Amino acid sequence: MSKSKLLEKNFIQKIIEEDKSSNKWDGRVHTRFPPEPNGYLHIGHAKSICLNFGIAEKNNGQCNLRFDDTNPLKEESEYVKSIIEDVKWLGFSWYGQPFFASDYFEQMYEYAIKLIRKGKAYVCDQSNEEIRNCRGTLKNPGQNSPNRDRSIKDNLLLFKRMKAGEFDNGAKTLRAKIDMSHPNLNMRDPVIYRILHAEHHRTGNKWCIYPMYDWAHGLEDSIENITHSICTLEFEDHRPLYDWYLAELGVYHPQQIEFARLNINYTVVSKRKLKKLVDSKIVDGWDDPRMPTISGLRRRGYTPSSIREFSKNVGVTKRNSVIDVVRLENSLREELNKTAPRVLCVIDPIKIIITNLPEDHEELMQALNNPEDPNSGKRELLFTRELYIEKSDFMEDPPRKFFRLAPGREVRLRYAYFITCNDIIKNKEGEIKEIHCTYDPKSRGGKSPDGRKVKGTLHWVSASNVINAQVKIYERLFDKEEPEKEENLFDALNPDSCQIFKDSKLEKSLQNATNQTYQFERLGYFKKDSKLSHKEKNIYIRVVSLRDSWAKINKR
RNA sequence: UGGGGCGUAGUAUAAUGGUAGUACACCUGGUUUUGGUCCAGGCAGUUGGGGUUCGAAUCCCUGCGCCCCAGCCA
Numbered sequence: 001m002s003k004s005k006l007l008e009k010n011f012i013q014k015i016i017e018e019d020k021s022s023n024k025w026d027g028r029v030h031t032r033f034p035p036e037p038n039g040y041l042h043i044g045h046a047k048s049i050c051l052n053f054g055i056a057e058k059n060n061g062q063c064n065l066r067f068d069d070t071n072p073l074k075e076e077s078e079y080v081k082s083i084i085e086d087v088k089w090l091g092f093s094w095y096g097q098p099f100f101a102s103d104y105f106e107q108m109y110e111y112a113i114k115l116i117r118k119g120k121a122y123v124c125d126q127s128n129e130e131i132r133n134c135r136g137t138l139k140n141p142g143q144n145s146p147n148r149d150r151s152i153k154d155n156l157l158l159f160k161r162m163k164a165g166e167f168d169n170g171a172k173t174l175r176a177k178i179d180m181s182h183p184n185l186n187m188r189d190p191v192i193y194r195i196l197h198a199e200h201h202r203t204g205n206k207w208c209i210y211p212m213y214d215w216a217h218g219l220e221d222s223i224e225n226i227t228h229s230i231c232t233l234e235f236e237d238h239r240p241l242y243d244w245y246l247a248e249l250g251v252y253h254p255q256q257i258e259f260a261r262l263n264i265n266y267t268v269v270s271k272r273k274l275k276k277l278v279d280s281k282i283v284d285g286w287d288d289p290r291m292p293t294i295s296g297l298r299r300r301g302y303t304p305s306s307i308r309e310f311s312k313n314v315g316v317t318k319r320n321s322v323i324d325v326v327r328l329e330n331s332l333r334e335e336l337n338k339t340a341p342r343v344l345c346v347i348d349p350i351k352i353i354i355t356n357l358p359e360d361h362e363e364l365m366q367a368l369n370n371p372e373d374p375n376s377g378k379r380e381l382l383f384t385r386e387l388y389i390e391k392s393d394f395m396e397d398p399p400r401k402f403f404r405l406a407p408g409r410e411v412r413l414r415y416a417y418f419i420t421c422n423d424i425i426k427n428k429e430g431e432i433k434e435i436h437c438t439y440d441p442k443s444r445g446g447k448s449p450d451g452r453k454v455k456g457t458l459h460w461v462s463a464s465n466v467i468n469a470q471v472k473i474y475e476r477l478f479d480k481e482e483p484e485k486e487e488n489l490f491d492a493l494n495p496d497s498c499q500i501f502k503d504s505k506l507e508k509s510l511q512n513a514t515n516q517t518y519q520f521e522r523l524g525y526f527k528k529d530s531k532l533s534h535k536e537k538n539i540y541i542r543v544v545s546l547r548d549s550w551a552k553i554n555k556r
Numbered sequence: 557u558g559g560g561g562c563g564u565a566g567u568a569u570a571a572u573g574g575u576a577g578u579a580c581a582c583c584u585g586g587u588u589u590u591g592g593u594c595c596a597g598g599c600a601g602u603u604g605g606g607g608u609u610c611g612a613a614u615c616c617c618u619g620c621g622c623c624c625c626a627g628c629c630a
Contacts, residue, residue, distance in 0.1 A: 009570090036630055071629060128628055135626055139558045142626090173628055183559040185626050194628035213630050237560055237625050258561085260623095265567090271630095313579075315569050319562055320623055327568080327580055337593060344590095372593065403591070412589060446589045457589050522590045550591040 010316035012051070012230060012257055016059055025227040029061030030095075032226050033087065034068045034217070037079035037201070039271035040286040040293045041086045043307070043328070047262040050311035052230055053092040062095035064224055069102045070216045072200035080201070082286070086294040091304045101211075101220050102202045108211050108219050109163065111249055112174060112192060116155045120248050121192060122148055123158035124175045131173070134180070135188055141181030142188045148177060162195055165208045169195050174209075178244065186241045190214060218242045218254075226254040232261040233318065262314065263322045266476045267292045268483050276489060283477070287531070289541055290477040290497055300474070301517050301527045301543030306332040325476065329544050336517055336525045336543070341369045341376065344414060344459040345506045345520040347471045349388035351434040351463060354419065357385040365445070367415040370519075379509050383416050386463035388505045390523075393458045394435060396424065401553055403455035405435070411456040414521065418443035418454055459521045466505040469538035472529070473499040506538070517543050 020027055031052040035045065056063035065087055069075045084098060115121040124145045126134065136142030150158075162172055174193040182188050192215045197208045211219075221229045229242075236258045246253040261269070268274060269292060277283045277291070286293050289300035297307065310331040314323050344367070354361075363383040370376035389405065398406040405411050410420040423436035442449050446457070475497050483492035510518070517527040524545040533539045 034630095038630080068630070074629075131628075132626075137558085137626060141558090170628060185559080187559095188626085191628050196628080210628090212628075217630085233561070234624055235630090239560090260562090313569090317562090317569075319568095321568060324567055324580065330580070333592090342590080368589095371588095371590085401591095414589060416589095454589090456591085459590075519590085519592085522592070524592095546590075546592050548591070553591080 010259075011318070012055060012228070012259065012316055013058070015255075015257060016055065016228065019227070020059070028225075028227050029056055029059040030063070030225060030227045031056045031061065031230060032064040032066050032099075032221065032224060033094075034066045034101075034220070035083050036068045036071070036074070037076065037083060038071070038074040039079060039275055040082050040295055042269050042271070042274060042294065043264065043267075043292045043297065044262040044269035045086075046090060046294060046307050047311045047314065048230070048232075049087055049090055049092060050308055051259070051316055053094075054312070055228070055230070061227075063092070064096070064099055064226070065094035066099040066220060066224065067101060068213075068217065068220070069100055069200070069202065070211050070213065072196060072198040072210065075201050077201045082295060086298075089298060089304055090294065090307065099220075099224060100202060101216055102200060104216075104220060104223055105203060105207055105211070107223065108216060109209075111219060111251075112159065112211075112215075113156065115176070115192070115245075115248060116159060116174075117152060118248065119152055120177050121174055122150050122155050122177055123162065124148075124173050124189075124191075125171070126173075128170055131191070135185065136180070138185070144180050145175070145189065148189070159193075162193065162209050163207075165197070167195055169197055171195060176241075176245070184237055184240055186214070186238055187244070190241060214238055214241045215245060218246050218256075219249075219251075221254045221256075222246055222252045225252060229254045229256045231256060231258055233258050233320070258318065259316050260318055260320050262311075263320070263484075264292070264325050264328065265322050265481045266325050266478050266483070268478070268489070270484065273484070273489055277477075280490075282490070282493065289472075289529070290474050299529070299531060300541065301525065302332055303335055306335045309335075322482070332544050333525075333547070336519065338372055340517050340519040340525055342367075342371070342519045342521050343507045343510055344381065344461055345469075345471075345504065345510070345523070345526070346388045346390050346459065346461050347473070347501045347504045347520070347523060348391045349461075349503065349505050350391045350394060350432065352387045352389055352419070352460070353434055353436050354385050354387070354439050355422070355436050356438045359385055361385050365415045381415060381507065382462045382465040383413075384462040384464050387413070387460045388463055388466070389413075389435075389458050389460050393456075394421075394432075396432070404458060405437075405456070409456075410440075410452075410454050411458055412443070412446050412454050413460045414457050415446060416444075416460070417441070417446070418448060418452075459523070461505045461507055463505075465508045467508060467510055467538060469504045469506050469540055471501040471504040471526070472539065472541045473501070474542060475499070504540070506540075519546075522546065 033052045053063045124147045134143045173191045175189045178187045180188045193209045196210050239256045242256050287295035287299045310328050364380040365383050366378050367381050393404045395406050417439040419437040419439045421437050425434045427433050477497045478492045479494035480492035486492040517525050520526050525543040526540045529539045529541045
């Protein structure tokens with residue numbers, strides 16, 4: 001708590017505190033989260049959501065959820081639905097009902113007429129290409145449109161005819177009359193309305209002219225009485241235009257503040273690129289557990305609180321930065337370590353025969369449900385002559401630092417006995433079929449009365465008391481640190497981002513498993529894939545691995 | 557000088573002109589029936605150069621580097 005408290009005062013919060021003390025907005029704080037419904041929300045949006053809703057919460061203000069749906073060509077109600085679900089899931093509640101920019105189309109249109117009447121906007125006949133050619137370059141000024149000095153009367157008439165649908169797509173635009181030689185390209189007579197004969201997901205065919213972002217966004221903020229309009233850095237250049245429109249209209253004028261968007265290594269946070277992954281079927285939809293979408297993280301097993309904690313910890317500044325993806329994973333591990341019940345499961349099994357045990361031997365061993373939580377209680381594990389352990393926990397010819405089972409070596413079976421490997425049974429192909437061991441009856445519970453120490457403790461399950469399951473181990477989707485920088489996104493893909501184990505053996509107690517996340521001891525956190533599992537089939541996915549210092553040593 | 561931003565350990569982020577701190581990563585060691593957790597310690601930083609000042613990450617000057625902008629996308 002104190003740790004995160006220190007991190008809470010970012011530069012935006014400071015601005016807000018200054019505004020409060022100067023009573024700039026009568027002490028109000030009203031933010032908004034304004035997604036365009038053209039894709040699913042991702043972890044980058046989560047940061048923005050946590051910022052906007054968090055700032056409002058912290059300052060006893062409100063935050064609107066507003067769909068910035070001004071482009072009928074890209075937007076769908078499927079996305080609206082998912083966005084609502086995702087924001088809710090993250091644990092935030094917005095002010096009133098969700099708002100839609102499209103609900104303000106009429107008002108925006110009236111404001112445009114007001115601007116025309118003021119002589120500050122004109123209908124332009126130039127084509128897309130002509131406008132581009134006349135815009136000038138970064139270093140050279142642009143040229144005025146031939147229609148720039150059209151009379152107010154003509155502009156009014158033409159604009160009404162645009163709205164009435166008398167012109168084709170792209171035939172005319174409404175433009176602001178600012179300055180074609182302005183050093184900021186956004187101020188060179190920007191387009192306010194374009195003609196788009198397209199069906200809108202909410203207004204249907206009522207409109208054939210649609211407002212551009214710069215025009216629409218400030219008005220939306222103004223109409224909703226927003227105080228602080230928080231957006232990302234690339235809109236810094238648009239702020240002069242945001243301010244110009246609201247000032248010319250003489251309407252309520254919120255303050256736009258820009259912050260740096262979230263970047264995470266080994267992942268992409270671009271709706272366009274994520275859509276490409278979905279459309280090309282490289283992933284199993286927007287909610288594929290490898291996707292950095294909110295829905296993907298949810299299916300993967302991320303908790304809302306771990307995402308909120310992460311968002312808070314990465315901070316809010318104006319510098320572009322790249323956050324290490326392990327910080328996201330760590331915030332999840334930190335929570336799951338405290339909450340996840342432990343079980344013993346073998347993902348990639350190999351059989352062990354305890355040769356000094358009778359065939360029908362059955363013995364119940366006591367196991368802690370969670371060593372981190374003394375109130376979590378105990379459960380029983382069945383110990384029998386035939387067991388499974390993890391293939392990777394045995395080596396025929398182990399390196400020095402391998403603490404696990406090997407010929408002649410003694411290890412502990414968690415919550416059970418010490419066992420020693422005596423023999424290896426192979427098939428004709430030379431593959432190991434079973435490992436023969438003897439157990440030390442005096443080491444029951446995992447302690448030896450003679451004080452003998454063993455270095456390794458292995459997880460295991462009884463061969464006669466298991467649940468069969470399929471387990472999916474996900475690795476990062478990209479193996480390049482900055483996949484966004486790759487010329488071809490697909491070149492950055494990790495070919496082994498999903499490994500499937502079809503013959504995993506789960507501890508029997510999991511037959512009553514709920515949808516919660518369990519720790520498979522020594523392996524990581526796992527949960528049932530609620531989308532793919534059904535009664536006859538168990539599919540578990542690895543939510544996140546445990547920290548693995550052995551893997552690190554082994555790599556060297 | 558087209559315009560707008562940004563430069564603090566490997567990464568990220570703090571520090572009213574007053575001891576450059578924190579987290580993650582990395583390295584040591586301790587505890588441990590999870591090579592997990594936990595605990596202790598270590599490594600490591602103000603973009604360069606000037607100036608103001610008793611004192612500069614912070615103020616001034618001047619370099620250098622990085623990001624964004626020429627959609628009728630948002």
